[in-house]
Amino acid sequence: MVSSKSLKFFCVISILFVTIACKEKGGQLALPKLGSAAIDFTCQDLKGQTWNLEKIKGKVVLLRFWTDWCPHCRYEMPVIENYYRKLNKEGFVVLAVNVKQSPQVAEAFAAQFDVTFPILVDPDGKLAQRYGVHSIPTNFLIDRQGIVQEIRVGDLFKNKNFMEGLLKSYFQK
Amino acid sequence: MILSILICTLILFPSQGSGNSEKPDEVITRFQNQKLSIKWDPLTKAPLIIRGIESNLLEIKNFSKLSREEITHAGPQLVSKYQSLLQIGPDQLKLKGAEKISDVWYVSYWQTFQGVILYESSLGFSIDSHGRIKSLGAILYPDVQSPVTSRMSHEAALKIGQSQIKDFNKLKCRLMAESVLIYPVRKKNSVDYYRVYAFNFFPEKALHPATTEGGWAVFVDSQTGKVVLYETLLKPMGCCVPEDWVPPKPEEMKPKW
Numbered sequence: 051m052v053s054s055k056s057l058k059f060f061c062v063i064s065i066l067f068v069t070i071a072c073k074e075k076g077g078q079l080a081l082p083k084l085g086s087a088a089i090d091f092t093c094q095d096l097k098g099q100t101w102n103l104e105k106i107k108g109k110v111v112l113l114r115f116w117t118d119w120c121p122h123c124r125y126e127m128p129v130i131e132n133y134y135r136k137l138n139k140e141g142f143v144v145l146a147v148n149v150k151q152s153p154q155v156a157e158a159f160a161a162q163f164d165v166t167f168p169i170l171v172d173p174d175g176k177l178a179q180r181y182g183v184h185s186i187p188t189n190f191l192i193d194r195q196g197i198v199q200e201i202r203v204g205d206l207f208k209n210k211n212f213m214e215g216l217l218k219s220y221f222q223k
Numbered sequence: 224m225i226l227s228i229l230i231c232t233l234i235l236f237p238s239q240g241s242g243n244s245e246k247p248d249e250v251i252t253r254f255q256n257q258k259l260s261i262k263w264d265p266l267t268k269a270p271l272i273i274r275g276i277e278s279n280l281l282e283i284k285n286f287s288k289l290s291r292e293e294i295t296h297a298g299p300q301l302v303s304k305y306q307s308l309l310q311i312g313p314d315q316l317k318l319k320g321a322e323k324i325s326d327v328w329y330v331s332y333w334q335t336f337q338g339v340i341l342y343e344s345s346l347g348f349s350i351d352s353h354g355r356i357k358s359l360g361a362i363l364y365p366d367v368q369s370p371v372t373s374r375m376s377h378e379a380a381l382k383i384g385q386s387q388i389k390d391f392n393k394l395k396c397r398l399m400a401e402s403v404l405i406y407p408v409r410k411k412n413s414v415d416y417y418r419v420y421a422f423n424f425f426p427e428k429a430l431h432p433a434t435t436e437g438g439w440a441v442f443v444d445s446q447t448g449k450v451v452l453y454e455t456l457l458k459p460m461g462c463c464v465p466e467d468w469v470p471p472k473p474e475e476m477k478p479k480w
Contacts, residue, residue: 128324154362155343161272161360162347184437186457
């Protein structure tokens with residue numbers, strides 16, 4: 051028979067152990083860096099499909115964090131859609147992660163802009179946090195080897211040649 | 224009789240074919256002799272998406288000659304035409320944005336209630352160069368149950384809002400935006416509506432374009448003073464773009480190779 055004191059002691063030790071373990075794990079979480087492997091994730095899109103790095107292996111991926119209230123997210127969505135339609139068959143994937151909004155908001159937005167690329171939903175912002183996103187929009191370009199080749203905070207087209215030049219290097223024959 | 228059966232069949236069974244095979248959540252229905260594919264919001268019972276099948280939702284005549292302001296009238300026209308489906312009136316729209324990108328106009332609106340914007344509501348669509356609107360996307364709340372006046376003063380609400388921010392003075396926080404909004408809180412089977420004072424606070428250092436510091440949003444219920452939303456804000460980059468920045472021309476934004 052385990053005494054009440056022993057049980058309490060065991061519980062306290064267990065809680066302490068779990069707390070320390072989580073903190074250590076949290077402390078070790080590195081943010082994505084240029085030239086390093088992209089951080090794996092699991093996230094669902096509006097159609098219920100699950101996305102992770104394995105699924106996009108061998109593709110050039112634009113991972114974009116956005117919201118419907120951000121002016122540049124609105125303005126650039128159709129532009130990105132143009133690139134996606136042109137380059138999708140060649141292996142260009144856009145994963146547009148809606149941050150901290152309801153799936154309904156994301157869905158209505160996608161319909162308004164005739165977006166055909168996957169809209170991922172991150173209602174509690176965990177994926178955004180994992181990727182160190184503090185500003186909207188934030189873009190990560192991940193190459194076919196799964197390496198982060200570009201981190202771009204803000205709009206992609208402020209410098210009109212930026213996106214063009216970047217994608218050209220992957221897709222121009 | 225046959226027509227009734229046909230209508231029921233179309234409503235009850237999710238669309239298949241007709242170019243809609245990828246949209247299993249949408250149902251095909253007939254509305255004023257027009258075939259539409261609609262996805263409904265199960266909570267509000269309002270449409271999330273309406274697509275015209277075999278016809279457009281709206282065709283605007285002499286579209287190429289219209290000014291930007293005239294183009295923004297498309298929203299009220301669309302709502303008038305589909306009012307019984309959308310369950311709001313044209314006078315409830317407030318323009319959110321209208322941009323032309325690659326010959327296509329993208330127009331969106333907020334829904335208002337007694338002139339007050341509903342937080343995260345929207346109705347938007349694209350218009351092609353021929354003036355055709357093929358579909359719309361929306362977050363609408365047809366049955367808003369909200370007070371039309373505030374019981375507490377703005378000053379009192381602001382104090383409550385500020386008190387939510389730890390080290391408000393030390394961080395030199397500034398009130399960057401404020402408004403009165405209707406804040407719909409989506410619950411499992413219903414929506415609660417709050418008329419709120421909405422405040423956005425940013426610490427001084429967050430305002431520098433080079434920092435990634437965010438701020439806070441605090442929504443204070445205008446009836447009870449209760450804080451109904453408190454969350455950290457991601458920094459909107461749109462706020463920090465220089466005013467003299469000119470968006471690139473549509474032809475510069477198309478892939479060139």
